[in-house]
Amino acid sequence: KKEKKEYEKYARYSLNKQRRINIRMTERDLKKIRAKAIEEGIPYQSLISMLIHKYNEGKVSING
Numbered sequence: 001k002k003e004k005k006e007y008e009k010y011a012r013y014s015l016n017k018q019r020r021i022n023i024r025m026t027e028r029d030l031k032k033i034r035a036k037a038i039e040e041g042i043p044y045q046s047l048i049s050m051l052i053h054k055y056n057e058g059k060v061s062i063n064g
Contacts, residue, residue: 023048030044033047033048
């Protein structure tokens with residue numbers, strides 16, 4: 001039973017672990033993202049991460 005709890009702990013850690021990535025975007029898009037992040041009072045990296053997460057959850061659509 002203790003072993004199962006350990007594996008569950010490792011699984012949770014793995015699923016929530018954040019990784020650094022590099023993306024390319026236009027200077028114009030980056031400026032707009034930064035401006036929107038300032039309006040929201042959050043770092044622009046967090047805004048990008050939130051958008052990706054919402055897309056993955058089906059809460060944001062590319063089609064409009």
